[in-house]
Amino acid sequence: MTVLKNVKQELGRFRLRLLAAAAFVLFSFGLLLARLVFLQVIQHESLSDRAESNRITVVPIVPNRGLIKDRNGIVLASNYSAYTLEITPSKVPDLEATIDALAQVVEVQPRDRRRFKRLMSENKNFESLPIRTKLSEAEVARFTAQRFRFPGVEIKARLFRSYPLGEVGSHLIGYIGRINQAEKKAMDEWEEEDIANYRGTEYIGKLGLEQSYERELHGITGFEQVETSAGGRAVRRLAHRPPTPGNTLMLSIDIRLQALVEELYKDRRGALVAIDPRNGEVLAFVSKPTFDPNLFVDGIDADSWRDLNEDLDKPLLNRALRGTYPPGSTFKPFMAMAALNSGKRSASTVIMDNLTYSFGGRTFGSPESDRPGPKDMRLAIVSSSNVYFYSLANEMGVDLIHDELEPFGFGRKTEIDVQGEVSGVLPSQAWKRRYFARSPANQKWFAGETISLGIGQGYNNFTMLQIATAVSTLSTGGQRFKPRLVREIEDVVRHEQRRIASDALPPLPLKPEQVEVIRNAMYGVTVEGTSTEVFRGAGYKSGGKTGTAQAVGLKAGERYKDIKADERKRDHSLYVAFAPLEAPTIALAAIVENAGFGSTSAAPIARRVFDFMLMGQYPSEEDIALTQQGKTKAPVGQPRRIDQVPLPGQVSQAEAAASGVVAAASAASGVAATAPTAASAPRIPSPAARPSSAVSTSRPASAPRALPAGASGVRP
Template sequence: MPEPIPIKDHEKETRLVNKRLLACALLVVAITCTLIGRLYFLQVVEYDYHSTVSENNRVHVLPITPTRGLIYDRNGVLLADNRPSFNLTVTRERTTDLKGELDQVVSLLHLPAEDRALFDKALKQARHPFVPVTLFYELTEEQIAVLAVNEYRLPGLEVEAQFVRHYPMGAHFAHSIGYVGRINEKEAKTLDTVEYRGTQSIGKTGIEKFYEPELHGHVGYEEVETNAQGRVMRVLKHTDPVPGKNIVLSLDAKLQEAAEQALGDRRGAVVAIDPQTGEVLAMVSKPSYDPNLFVTGISFKEYTALRDSIDRPLFNRVLRGLYAPGSTIKPEVAIAGLDSGVVNASTRVFDPGYYQLPDVDHKYRNWNHSGDGWVDLDAAIMRSNDTYFYDLAHKLGIDRLHDYLAMFGLGERVSLDMLEEAPGLMPSQAWKRATRRQPWFPGETVILGIGQGYMQVTPLQLAQATTLIANKGIWNRPHLAKTVDGQPPVDAHPMPNIQLKDPVDWDLVSHGMQMVMHAPRGTARDAAAGAQYRIAGKSGTAQVVAIKQGERYDRLKTRERHRDNALFVGFAPAEHPQIVVAVMIENGEAGGRVAGPVVRQVMDAWLLDPQGHLKPQYASPAKVPAVPHV
């Protein structure tokens, strides 16, 4: 018998349905409240944040690179300018496949593998994805055409016209002006990220580096509205950049050319200074190099050739070259002897061709092995007599000799705006104890008196020491900038002038230097032959390798790069100096015979007019007495 069908409980089912409806309603209310709360949080609580993010997605601030300041010589000749260049740039934010696109560029333009590595290096240094990064400079017309045809395959890559540095005079001013180059990783970490946004180059050496803040200028900005693809729709705000300041150098392009011609193909340095102001008129270091190679990135092959060259064209001999000064410092040693009272103008020393310390067998040779007999101060300077200065140095002692020579800037940086300048070395007892852990020996003082031994100076320091002789102790730091944006440079740390007990001592030494050039037995009389003005000069021949006791220098048995260096310093006109010149010729051997004519040619180029006559402004204000024959 079948079981009876239960009767439905409608009231129970109604209660169940109502419960489910209530639960669903509560769930809907909860979800709605959550959505409303989230909308409130996003649109009210975090309104500022999200509106800023939204605005940044729509509006970008693009940097406008300032135009780099120009560099001129003292007469307005352009030495460093900016020229347009078509370059390949990439904006990472707008690319779809950055690696693939760069590989395509290398393939399309047939670039070497090292350029592909440079692309990655440039991108690694870039900090902002929306700022264009320059990948390749100096695109040819053919390369531009290839990129234009394939533009649809390379989103984010563009060909842009940009200004790049250019040096019209090429290698002639490479060691003074320097050059700009691409910003490297180390520099990028220290640079002002605001000022250098969009800037690809920075001063690396010379004036370009020292005056980088002035030459760079201040970055400008452009607020632009972009679409989803990153294309600029309109410019919202524009702030012009402030161009870099122009710099007028004290260098004279014509004198620079004359100095280079006088030096010829020899390795060496020439520096000319206006003693009245400290302005550097010419600065030559040979061999040189073309700074334009570095502006947009030098190839590894080209850089290796420059770096590994035996002639070292990248080496600035004027500022970095450290050489034994030889006899060129004898005028300064003479000042030390006169001012300290160790000698006077009439003090005489007998020269048999050598000098010996008391109770010592070692002989310190005079360059004139037969000797000059009895010599006083005038004759000692005129003949560059080593024996006289051996004796003078010994009487002075190392402490007084060090202190006097240091007053002339020997062994320290003397320039105002030349970063690469080496300090050189002016040895002392304390220096030797600290560096060699040895006492100072009397024989080391003796050879220091003729500019040999531990002493090392740069050609610039030699020129400055000679400038102090010409100026009678008045210090003017050598500098390359004549004006920066119309204003002369300021020496924030001036050197103290040299005050002698008797100022006549300056004239005594100057007279001896004039005899070098104009007396019948002067060591550089040939260099002054026919001069229309009086020259005060001093030759120097400094050993590169030591010669054993009892042996003589034989050039035929000495390797060319082991031969003596030739040096010469001088100023003119002697009675009212207008130019100081220092010359160093590596392995030139004879200072008076080889370096002296170079000094003369540079002085002629500055003091004489095109017809070969002394310029009126350099004429002597008074008749100069003739130098007596000795």
């Protein structure tokens, strides 16, 4: 009985365990079923999308950046494709060892390593960064054969920006560079559509028109939907939207004129801006010295950057846009116009010029070349009388001078279509209070400070762009435009051109008879005044005014010859002009830093600009060489036709014709000619095919500005 009882108990316990096990199994299957229902039914759409995204990759396709051309269609910025060797740091276990191993396959120079480390510090580890750019086909083949050795390293085809003319026009064109962290942070605040358009984009405009017209030049990013394998390999393309290339900028700049002016400056520092008074189009926008924008395309190396950044001549400073200078005697025609317009002085009023002007116990002098005697307004401008304009400034006062000349554009931004413009200084009592807000003792305006304003010294400081705009306004009798560098924007897809008109501003209420007084006086400067020798024999009439402005103020008892030994303390050479006299089509302002008299350096450059634009003449090589040294007046030698002179990197028509003769002779003898024929257009080699220009070892500091001291000894 006992045994039977034990058997029954064991059987009961077995059944209990069996039920428990069955319940557990059923519970487990219930959980699996519930999870299955949750995943397959409730989460079906979400998980399906996630699975699809694992299988399908959306790859952005960066568009071709738009071209930049001058007014005659010459390409100033273009694109070319090249292979780059790139590393994704997060996928590489030992970065240094990998780079060392890569150096055995392709050439990796120390500058490449330094640039890569700099890019790593500016970007995230999971981003692909270039260790080498512009690989040759042989290097691509060598790496491809050994790619299995380098996880996280790959070859990519990239578009690179090319500036075919090198340093010519570099300040106005600008350059592109890799997007840095600050720019990425700024992009986070963009509209979602704009952010999406920059996915895959690694380069952005950094300076000049490349920066200011970034949205037009960038284009619209395309995409590819690619099915990938578990290993991440592309299997097939599912969808495709091609990118839309960026638009083409057609500039108002004549790049041949730009190149000529830059050549005339050579190694001298300065700026020149030439404008069409009829519409505000900028014809030349020169800042010297220049730099080669090709250095920045794939990341400038530390040595080149140091050379540019530490150069005393500051080649990275856009002097036309950001360099401010005292205008010197080029300010006198505007002072005269202000006197007429305000009624403070008539054109017939005669002032006795004894070459000195005393005020407040201080004596203000005149240049040694000036002559004493009675002078009306016209003669005062022609002979560049200091005393006449000292007294005029005293009569008008600083605030009236400000109010009359501010509408010409002095002391305010012109709103040109490129970023970075500075406003300069047209002083007033209110300006001085703001400027010296933290120094109440210096806020008061003293009457003696007004005197030197009359001859363009003192606190007066303007850019060449502002002065050229003012000359343009004066030459047309008050017609005003916002200056513009871009003339048209061409949609390369629709083949449509969109004209970018310069905004016409309300004209100044100047009386024609008063404007004619000033224009006639400025014409007198070119036929009987300080620029007579420069414009002798010109085939047109022009109006102009020379200026010689102090770079530094003279201390009490100090003479100009005492500081002349220091080249950077010498006076600046300036010239403003317009032509033809009857109906101006060009107005300009030019400065050559520390070059002395306006008639010796700045005016000769202006003459050659007018000869180019109005006569179609290009200076002889002899004339260019002498002008670069400040040793010319009127042109010397036989001028050339513009089309006879090639741009940097091009061949002349004569050379092309000679090559055509060689080709014809070779063809006749059955020998293949290697030179281009006369019919082939001059070609500018891309940076990939030619060495980069050497970096200038000179660079600009901030443009010298005058001190608010008296202008004793200032020359016209």
